[in-house]
Amino acid sequence: MTAQDFMTILDSKSLAEVLREYPLGRDFLANFRLNNLAQELTFSQALLEVEEEALAEFGLDRMGALKDFAEFLKQFTPQENLLAEVKSITIIGGWNKAKTPETISLTISAGEIISIVGPTGSGKSRLLNDIECLAQGDTLTGRTILVNGAELEDIQRFEMEGKLVAQLSQNMNFVMDLTVREFLEMHAKCRLTPNVNEVVAICFQCANQLAGEKFSENTLVTQLSGGQSRALMIADTAFMSDSPIILIDEIENAGINRRKAIALLAKREKIIFLSTHDPLLALSAHKRIIIKNGGIAKVIEISEAEKESLGIIENLDNTMQRLRTALRSGEVICMRDLRESSS
Amino acid sequence: MKLITVAGPPSSGKTSVILKLIGAMNRAPGGIGVVKFDCLTSFDNLSYEEAGIPVQTGFSGKICPDHYFVSNIEDAVQWGVQSGFELLITESAGLCNRCSPYIKGILSVCVIDNLSGVNTPRKIGPMLKYADIVVVTKGDIVSQAEREVFAFNIRQVNSAGKVVFVNGITGQGAFILAKYLRQARDIQSLRDTRLRFTTPAAVCSYCTGEIKIGAPYQMGMMKKMEFKQV
Incomplete structure (x- = not known):
């Protein structure tokens, strides 16, 4: 109309x-x-x-x-959604800080998880920026990002209005003075969701599954713990956000099941980029991009051997979690706690 | 020379956005100049000078900032033309939320920040409504959902404008903004162009220095509140 x-x-x-x-x-x-x-x-x-x-x-x-x-x-009348049509993106290499060409062309499909690793200042953010602005060989890195295999006109890039990419980072907080339920309803309204109650219920339930400590619908979002906030943000991004691409910048351990969270987003057919040095998360991805000196140095496909080590890493992680919980509840840590996990 | 006008509430990140924007435009030094319109004091000129950007600062003082802007903008353009700039950016603080220092045919940018509260876009008025581009800052510290609600509330007030998220610290988003702003029209003068919206009407005794309170001292354009009986 x-x-x-x-x-x-x-x-x-x-x-x-x-x-x-x-x-x-x-x-x-x-x-x-x-x-x-x-x-x-x-x-x-x-x-x-x-x-x-x-x-x-x-x-x-x-x-x-x-x-x-x-x-x-x-x-504000729902129309056909361009964003729902994003099935893949392709990163075509440009060059690194030394002007050495990046010889890569990496296509990532909906549901895939890619981790990005590299030292601080190596150029991880630049890669994320290139994806966000859908670089067409016109940024400092010379990279080109294709959507569904095609280049984009500038006008299409503007039309996306920042809706292509949803972001999640450790620094983010809720600033609204609303309860969890009011908050979810407000977001649902903005998304012109027809079945508000249903979506809100799913989001709420899912956030509670991800969070270590449960919370109620009547909790103020500003009073949620770090883990609970992260859990709510992830559930909300999974079920309410339009954006087909999600950029995640380090999710800390505390109070949230990280692997479950990432798996949830992937199940919602999102393309996920994880900037992380957490072995558990990095190895849970499908591929890993190595950044060096401003460029993509290598893309590693997670091998069976690496996946095997995931089990042990998970045990280590669980041990750390258990120690945290034990400390929190005032217990004394003894060697037995550590041995239990390695067996 | 191209001209872009930037407005926004105090501390919304106008200067940071302009600095990142100029960086992203990748022009020879001295090709871009800034005119900063402020009220009483400003320290932004230091940031511009540090970045090697020619800047002129003007203080409206006791004059309405909008009126001050309109009566000086043509001179600002002439300063820009004579200085040989490719691009002139004006920055002005919208202090009464009604201000909208935008000119027909000149690209206008409104900068507001995510921390100002989700309903703020609905309260700002012409400064937001008449902007071609709305730049949203400080998005890196609020949740994705709040960013989306905020953008939604902006579109409610300004359906035709473009919303761009820019991180004033890292510059994320400035590239695409710079690209969009390249469409700005070339001008030599603003003579006979028009504002998009009237400036605040105010010719009353208080404009001219009256300080006493009470009906006998109130003269000129007045607007009285209606108080209903409880």
Whole structure:
């Protein structure tokens, strides 16, 4: 539907009918202090009751308000989603800081997990930046990122409006003063999700499975522990975010089942990049990109041998977890605790 | 010369974004200049000077910052043209949330930050509504969900504008912003161009220095609140 179609609707139906069909329209009215319009009239008729000066404060006149309302309804009516169509991305090498060409072409499909490793300052962020802006040989690294095997026009890159990539890092916090339930509902509303209750319930349940310590729907998001916050962010990203690509920057151990979390995202057919030095996470990935001197030095496919060591690493990790829990609950650590795990 | 106007609430990250933007534009030194419009004091000129960017700072003082902007913008453009800049960026703080120092036909950027609260975009008004590009900063410290809700609230107020996330510290996002801003039109002067929105109307006794409170001292353009009986 075009904005013109919505203008026709606004002119032929009463405001009450329009709002029944497009409840989000209430937000538009609230944004321009028009919440008290007579609902039995059409928008334009109801607007005649409003003083022109009140509209002018928002830089609007009556015709402009009608046009803006139509544009708003168009913007927030679900349309075909470009992002859902992202099935793969391909990284075509550019060059490193010494201008040595990177001889790689790596295609990553939905559901794949790629870890990125390398010393601090080696160029991990640059690679993540290239992916985020869908570099077309025009960034410092000269890399090209293809989506579904095709190059992108600049206009398509702008259209993505940062929605291509969702990010998750250890530094992130919730700043909203809302309960977990209100928070999830608000996000669902923004995503124009039709079955809000269902999605919110799944998200909440899943976040609780990932978190070490359980939390309730009525907890304020700002009061969640680090682990709980991370768990909620991951569940939310998995079930509510549109973005087909997820960039994860180190998730710490505490209070969250990291492997489960990453597996959940992969199951949702996302493309996952993990910047991590945590052996457990790095070896849980399918491939590993090694960054050196600003360039991709190597891509290692996780071998069977590496996967075998995963079991032992997991035991070590569990031991550390158990020691943490023991310390937290005031116990004294003894050698037996350590031996138990290695057997 | 191309001209871009940047506005945004105080401390939203305008200067950081402009510095990263200039970095991403990859131009010869001296090719890009900045005019900073501020109210009382500003320390941003130091950041620009440090980066080797020619900068002029103007303080509106007791004059409405918007009126000050409009009455000086043409001179700013002439300064830019005479200095041989390829690009001039103006930076101004929107202090009353109503300000919208945007000009028809000139690319306009509004900078707001994720920490200011999810409903802030719905409260800012013309400064956000009339921007061609809305740059969102400080996204690296809030959750993905809050970023999405924030962007959604921006689109509610400004459906036509583009939303770009820029990290003012690492510069992430500045590249794509720079690319977009290359579309800015070449101009030699702003004479006879128009503002996108009127500046705040204010010719009352208090504009001219009155400080006493009470009806006898109130003259000129006034707007009175309506108080309902409880």
